[in-house]
Amino acid sequence: MLEILKNHIGKIVPLTDQEFGFVASLFTAKSYKKGQFLFQEGEHLSRHYFICKGLLKLVYTDSDAREHIVGFAMEDWWESDFEAFYTQQKTSMSLICLENTDVLYITLENYKKLCGTLPKIEHFFLEKAYFGFIAAQKRILSTLTSNTKERYYQLIERYPALVQRVPKSQLAAYLGVSRETLSRLSR
Amino acid sequence: MLEILKNHIGKIVPLTDQEFGFVASLFTAKSYKKGQFLFQEGEHLSRHYFICKGLLKLVYTDSDAREHIVGFAMEDWWESDFEAFYTQQKTSMSLICLENTDVLYITLENYKKLCGTLPKIEHFFLEKAYFGFIAAQKRILSTLTSNTKERYYQLIERYPALVQRVPKSQLAAYLGVSRETLSRLSR
DNA sequence: AACCAAGTGTGATATACATCACTCTATAAT
DNA sequence: ATTATAGAGTGATGTATATCACACTTGGTT
Numbered sequence A, B: 001m002l003e004i005l006k007n008h009i010g011k012i013v014p015l016t017d018q019e020f021g022f023v024a025s026l027f028t029a030k031s032y033k034k035g036q037f038l039f040q041e042g043e044h045l046s047r048h049y050f051i052c053k054g055l056l057k058l059v060y061t062d063s064d065a066r067e068h069i070v071g072f073a074m075e076d077w078w079e080s081d082f083e084a085f086y087t088q089q090k091t092s093m094s095l096i097c098l099e100n101t102d103v104l105y106i107t108l109e110n111y112k113k114l115c116g117t118l119p120k121i122e123h124f125f126l127e128k129a130y131f132g133f134i135a136a137q138k139r140i141l142s143t144l145t146s147n148t149k150e151r152y153y154q155l156i157e158r159y160p161a162l163v164q165r166v167p168k169s170q171l172a173a174y175l176g177v178s179r180e181t182l183s184r185l186s187r
Numbered sequence C: 001a002a003c004c005a006a007g008t009g010t011g012a013t014a015t016a017c018a019t020c021a022c023t024c025t026a027t028a029a030t
Numbered sequence D: 001a002t003t004a005t006a007g008a009g010t011g012a013t014g015t016a017t018a019t020c021a022c023a024c025t026t027g028g029t030t
Helices: A002-010 A017-025 A082-087 A108-117 A119-145 A148-158 A160-165 A168-175 A179-183 B002-010 B017-025 B082-087 B108-117 B119-145 B148-158 B160-165 B168-175 B179-183
Strands: A027-032 A037-039 A047-053 A055-061 A067-074 A094-097 A101-107 B027-032 B037-039 B047-053 B055-061 B067-074 B094-097 B101-107
Touching (some): A002 A047, A017 A027, A017 A108, A047 A067, A047 A108, A067 A160, A082 B119, A119 B119, A148 A168, A148 A179, A168 A179, B002 B047, B017 B027, B037 B047, B148 B168, B148 B179, B168 B179
Antiparallel strands (some): A047 A101, B047 B101
């Protein structure tokens, strides 16, 4: 699993073996089964997750117990409740496995140590943050400019592998429409 | 105007006078009148803007010539078409003054020089990027969980000063509803 | 073989919102 | 003083989507 992380980081900031040895020493591997929670709404959260294998959903559950999917995460993605992690508040969302999943996680303490020691890694996370922000802005723009059908086809185009692996009811919860409406789209 | 920037950065990473002198040498001041474009869809963009005074909208215009407001920017905010700036593609959006506006801008070249020289500043931008991402994610969640009326009141609660200064038709273009629907909300 | 749960499709009805058309007001321009 | 213009309110109507109810398929479990 560490090899996956090394390749992933190396695409943006190449690291020497020694540097990566330090990075690796700050991560912990863990596996989860389909249906398990990595964290749950209202908990304290001290981990940022890198997904080596598997598929997850980041979920907000509203007062009527409806699930809204803030995002999916699969191989080579980072995920967490970022506000809760970074500002050390209680989580407002849950991270749940849609498939059996292997992750590497880093604690906030180690994250700070890492960025303080290796500026290259801070640059790596900055780049990740920029592209996360850009992707979020595109999703907002998509809801402003497009109807449900268009948004669904944009999703297929943008993340074809994801759409194959996720039930349509879950895609509906991501797009913000009912599963019935999504089911009727192609007519 | 430089004093505003110094205070702004200093809230996250305190700088010595010498350090800030270097920062300041890489920014350029410029003023715009209400209605002017800082940049326009389809242009090349090499500047990242810090708003010292004024109010702007970041706009995407669709194929039917409808304006969709991706975001507003006012005092103490940073704005640009971030993807275009950072990856040096053509802009897909326009940045337009809603009031007379004073900005400080930094070019991509100077931005890279700055981050390469002063790791503290890279940390500053990382923090800005994180909070930008968190805010975008909250806006997405707001569209998933809430109806128009709720989203409008969330906007008022979150940015009361902004709502005072922006015409309701523009708020409608930000919320993604027609101005008529926004006008009928309170009934 | 029988049963159960998850995922999906679809009909009927209700509702939120868009759209078009018109009006009114306040402010700026002539 | 008169005329534009921007912003905002509102009535009538059409449409996209939510909601409720039920049926069907599939793969796993007893």
